[in-house]
Amino acid sequence: MDNWRDVNGIMQIYPRSYQDSSASNDGVGDLRGIISRLGYLKGEKDSLGIDAIWLSPIFTSPMHDFGYDVSDYKEIDPLFGTMQDFDDLLREAHARDIRVMLDFVPNHTSSEHQWFIEACKSRTNPYRDYYIFRDARPDGSPPNNWLSVFGGSAWQWHEQTKQYYLHSFLSQQPDLNWQNTAVQQAMADVLRFWFGKGVDGIRADAIRWMGKNIDLLDDPINSAFTAGQDPYHAVEHRYSRFSPELNGYLKIMTDVAREHDDKILIFEDHLDSLSPVESQIRRINSIDPEVAGAFNFEAMHRQFSARSFSEMINRYQAYLPAQARAFYCFSNHDESRLASRFGEKQARMLAVLQLTLPGTPVLYYGQEIGMRDGVISPEEVQDPFEKRVPNKGLGRDPARTPMQWSDEPMAGFTKLNRSWLPVNSDYVANNVRLQQHSNNSLLSLHKTLFNLRKQHHVLLHGEFKHLQTTSDIFMFERKGEERFIVVCNFSEQTAHVLLPHNLDCEAHVVAAAHNAAMVGEKVRDSVTLEALEALVLAC
Numbered sequence: 001m002d003n004w005r006d007v008n009g010i011m012q013i014y015p016r017s018y019q020d021s022s023a024s025n026d027g028v029g030d031l032r033g034i035i036s037r038l039g040y041l042k043g044e045k046d047s048l049g050i051d052a053i054w055l056s057p058i059f060t061s062p063m064h065d066f067g068y069d070v071s072d073y074k075e076i077d078p079l080f081g082t083m084q085d086f087d088d089l090l091r092e093a094h095a096r097d098i099r100v101m102l103d104f105v106p107n108h109t110s111s112e113h114q115w116f117i118e119a120c121k122s123r124t125n126p127y128r129d130y131y132i133f134r135d136a137r138p139d140g141s142p143p144n145n146w147l148s149v150f151g152g153s154a155w156q157w158h159e160q161t162k163q164y165y166l167h168s169f170l171s172q173q174p175d176l177n178w179q180n181t182a183v184q185q186a187m188a189d190v191l192r193f194w195f196g197k198g199v200d201g202i203r204a205d206a207i208r209w210m211g212k213n214i215d216l217l218d219d220p221i222n223s224a225f226t227a228g229q230d231p232y233h234a235v236e237h238r239y240s241r242f243s244p245e246l247n248g249y250l251k252i253m254t255d256v257a258r259e260h261d262d263k264i265l266i267f268e269d270h271l272d273s274l275s276p277v278e279s280q281i282r283r284i285n286s287i288d289p290e291v292a293g294a295f296n297f298e299a300m301h302r303q304f305s306a307r308s309f310s311e312m313i314n315r316y317q318a319y320l321p322a323q324a325r326a327f328y329c330f331s332n333h334d335e336s337r338l339a340s341r342f343g344e345k346q347a348r349m350l351a352v353l354q355l356t357l358p359g360t361p362v363l364y365y366g367q368e369i370g371m372r373d374g375v376i377s378p379e380e381v382q383d384p385f386e387k388r389v390p391n392k393g394l395g396r397d398p399a400r401t402p403m404q405w406s407d408e409p410m411a412g413f414t415k416l417n418r419s420w421l422p423v424n425s426d427y428v429a430n431n432v433r434l435q436q437h438s439n440n441s442l443l444s445l446h447k448t449l450f451n452l453r454k455q456h457h458v459l460l461h462g463e464f465k466h467l468q469t470t471s472d473i474f475m476f477e478r479k480g481e482e483r484f485i486v487v488c489n490f491s492e493q494t495a496h497v498l499l500p501h502n503l504d505c506e507a508h509v510v511a512a513a514h515n516a517a518m519v520g521e522k523v524r525d526s527v528t529l530e531a532l533e534a535l536v537l538a539c
């Protein structure tokens, strides 16, 4: 594979839940476990054929937020293994031509990071300004009204030094002060360390919060907020995120990537009314669109309809500058699983859609077999978000249950009789081994689609052209040196679709979301799609 542009897709692995190795056998996934599953991803007869993996954080951490609270950015947490295990993983992955991305958490450290421990010693400690400490207001209340994503004020009182410190997430995740050039250099140094080791890319966590208003102005009250909603939305996050300095901080990171050949950074940068598509793309464009990209998470919050998906994709593609690329992400470790959100049939259809869109699609482990949200009883809850803001459906445990490898006990995830989160009860009927033996499984469909992307780079880089949107149908074309037409039927009814006259080609079906028997069928002027079918036609 020549460079990142030719990568056919990225698989997000949540290391705790992928594979527990027999060496540790503690009910928590680890690096040796991932190594043992690399052949599933690429390089063997039955492999999925995906070119890159992204590992959610594996660095030393007290695990209050399961690794998104880093206490040493240059060490591997013993729960996941050793640096030697990581080096082995990198080597084994590269031997299979799989690129490895790590999850970097620039906005905050763990409260157990040495920098924070030092910062807490006194107001004059050299590390004090690595974080954001401020005096209380005269009445003793926090410096402003900013909220923590995980509930309550974003300020925590530090009794010993009699000041508050800022934490946009848990109080165990103090925010770094990116205005401090020492912080900028220290974080650049971390990136240099991992790129130097041969890591191919970085997913940068929670970048929105890195830039906050220097004067710490109060966020405006959200007048549309209603009780029952996520309490974080009680204010509009106008000043606590996205300050104008943010782009400069991100540029520091892309500049480090530029010191090496062919590295990428993908920003976790959600869209909302204060940061619409236009400003995300402007941000990427002003930083370094050849190296940096942002996930497009919109599908996770969209209604399942042809018009909704068509509008989202057309708008995004229209804004994307030529040298930038899209990273469409339809599910991840923070949101309900695709098959649970939209339904199983719908998930098949969306697999065809996601893997025929331009750019580099990002999948979440288990998405390729249609894993569903797990059922987590109150005693089994692990997620700090659910613990702090309970019973609002915000908890992320359901999407993080162990990978379903086989119908063996514990789905083949661990040899122990328990795991950190329970294995989904449907694992006997839905697992990798079963799907590997079926030509019409969702896993086989993913293999077909990844293979198509591999064989036909026009699907990665070719022009995206919208052809038609109705209340049921979304149809588009990918063209360049070759030409593909993708037709998606979002309705539960059979649809007869006329192909545009000016297509002027005889096409044949190369992939079908449901009816694999259609593959090879010739199509000229029109095509019939069963409920929720999606077809890829090659001209």
Ligand code: NOJ
Pocket: 065, 068, 069, 105, 169, 205, 206, 268, 333, 334
């Ligand atoms: C976004 C991550 O995806 C999420 O899992 C984490 O809890 C927060 N950032 C805080 O790091």
